[in-house]
Amino acid sequence: MQKTLKKHGTWIGKWTFVLAATGSAVGLGNIWGFPYKAGTEGGAAFVLIYLLCIVAIGVPIMISEILIGRRSGNSPINAMKKSAIDSGASSLWQLVGWTGIIAGVLILSFYSVIAGICLNYIFIAASPNELITSSEQFGQVISSPTNLLIWHTVFMFLTLLIVSAGVEDGIGRMVKILMPLLGFLLLFMVIYGAINGAFLEALSFLFAPDFSNVGTDTFLSAMGQAFFSMSLGMGSIMAYGAYMPKEQEIVSTSFSVGSLDTLVAILAGLAIFPIIFAFNLEPGSGPGLVFVSLLSAFNQMEFGQLIGPIFFILLSIAALSSSISILEPGVAYLAEEEFLTRKQSAIVISILCWVIGIGTATGFNIFSVVDSSGESINPFLNTMELISVQILQPLGGMLIAIFIGWFMNESLIKNEIPQINPFLYSLWRFFIKYVAPLSVAFIFISQII
């Protein structure tokens, strides 16, 4: 007998799921990560491979996560458990939900520190320090553990406030405000870049592919980016799927979220690169692209003290609409099992993320190490990212694909997507049974050898 679990509520209105899932997907990964990776991995060739990963792996897994979440209405742990039991499979499949929660806690611990830096940059860009360069400025920001911890605390607190207010009153209400604002600010930045920046150069950088530098690494990086960017393999989308109204169509919704996520990543490139090229800065400067190169452009340009803060507000909003989705699966589990109330669950998990985040905040300064090429690295951040983003997320995605492709009862699946066109259904089955698991297995194997 499966016990009755506490209910969480349902998104109100047809667009709330799309806004919430897009909010989860669109984040630092799109606006900070995608442009710098496109910059370092050779521009359009990376973009093309990334698109392929989104269509062939990302969207099929997103459909699966929403489907499993929606049919149960519960947190990922119980959603996996129910679907497994109802299909006559082992209830150990719930472990996928557990790895997701662990991945979420680890991701949020460092995500919040970086998002905290974005919050800090709203003020830095508004009143630039003319005595130092933007790279010295960045050095100053990350060399102070106290500074990083203050902003990490502010960001974690904002995330906690929204999640503890609940599905409809907290997350649902916030994404209805944050997402249109994000869209507006992003379009403003793109139009600004088109008028004042080197827009054509940016277009050709992002859209004229040069495959001469593409190697397996490019595929690995594009696939990792696709998983991270679409929030897959760790339960965020599954948790949000649990609140999706029954009448909403899963397949087309997944395509919409995948397309919006990709559109935002490309628009972020079109907002950033015209400015970078106009000021003759280096597009391949890596993770410091927005904090160092872009800040130096803002400091030099007319109205930079206005445009700069707008950009960092945009980045912070994107990060916040993602962080709430990272916190949700664990909170939903503790609350539905009635171990704690939703508010208490949110507080407990936020404190856990905050404490682990101290590692990332101090890894930039006290515990930073210098690698063989003389560059300082944050060993804690790198380890957290390796475990959560490079191992647990793809592993979770692969297991979800294997479960729905090979173990879940097909009549249960069809009940959730009754209107699907038979050709599209066969196509999705092919991708979820073979393409997605094999591609992830390929990443793992090539990382090991």
Ligand code: PFF
């Ligand atoms: N998709 C978010 C981004 O691109 O920044 C990050 C993220 C959110 C990762 C939710 C994982 C997740 F479950």
